[in-house]
Amino acid sequence: MSEPGMMVELEGVSKGFGVGAARVEVLTALDLEVAEGRLLAVVGPSGVGKSTLLHLVGLLDRPDGGRIRLDGRDVAGLDGGERAGLRNRMIGFIFQHHYLLDELDALDNVALPLRIAGTGAAKARARARELLDAVRLGDRAGHFPDMLSGGEQQRVAVARALAMRPRLLLADEPTGNLDRANAEQVFAMVKDLHLLAGLTSIIVTHDEELARMCDGVFRLAPAGARFEHV
Template identity: 50%
Template sequence: MSEVLKLTGLTRAFEQGGVRIEVLKGIDLSIMPGEIVALLGPSGSGKSTMLQAVGLLEGGFGGRIEVAGQDASAMNGDQRTDLRRSSIGFVYQFHHLLPDFTAMENVVMPQLVAGHAQGEAEGRARELLGALGLSSRVTHRPNQLSGGEQQRVAVARALANRPRLVLADEPTGNLDEATADRVFDEFLRLVRESGAAALIATHNERLALRMDRVLRLHEGRLHYEPAPNEQVGNSE
């Protein structure tokens, strides 16, 4: 079984006021199918920068990025876009739903872009929205949904094309604690059921302990921490 994500020597630096700032300093990481990994770190530690690299959202990175067995570092822009559409799903802190489209249409849209037929896309959207408790809300637009419901739609959209890799950047950071717990539970359940790999950036230590593995980004480098079950065992 091969890695869904493999990073080798990933680097990123910026020039600011004539000063070179190294944000990522040679990141190595492998994530296997079905594995959900927490990426911890305070604001400004580079978590979002790392996810932008892994998600093939911008250039300027050094090192090697392999997604679903394909070397994205060697691809041109169009090839990276195709790989991103076919293999990667995103959930952000703010839902970024299209305001003029219903919940159903927001989940259908990325499937149509990926080349799926309308009927197939609508069936998949109903399946996911139903699994997230939104069967009665499929015709509602974002401004007619609560914050938790909006984020559930964003989760459904991220999983619509059955991605091999799911990336999430503070996916419940904009919700109150009770709503965040419910949405996060549903998110983890659907990701696990899909068999996808996931890398979830958060500053929430409590949520991180519910994942399979915990990484901490500090001063541009990854630090591996004991698995959550090992931490629990050590505390007894």
């Protein structure tokens, strides 16, 4: 049964890759609940399945077994088109690499998801400008990605992730390529925007210090996973 106020619910989720002798079981019988409005850190050693977990929650991949509910809705029965629609409307992604398009300036990169969804150019740009202001890059709107620092590129990616007003933000090592000062700045912005927009957020990170600034830490280990302070 779905619990009220739960944005993300995983129950007995398993996921592996490959066949036969090359088969690797990555996640086994994984349970996870993230209440609406929480900011959860996911930590664990490299290769343990953090990205795999985020892909499952983000509807980028399907589990081999178990149940996944987003906002109370079982997503198992959805076909590819329904999953893509739900993903676009509900979920914002930030990755370790910014994946900005080189040929678009910061403003148009942030506006792009809206343009793809059919929003008119003027309205999309107005929203993009608002988001660039929110990540304090309003004065860089006309700059192309190669004119921006690593931290600035990632802040544009944060703005883009929020363009569609998602309810769920999934970030996979968003500060992994940044130095200490930039990592802290990007994390602080993600946290501020998470609170401001009333998001539910899951952040995969290697950074124990940043993990401690989240509401809870989900520690993935090869032997299983456990919660710390939630």
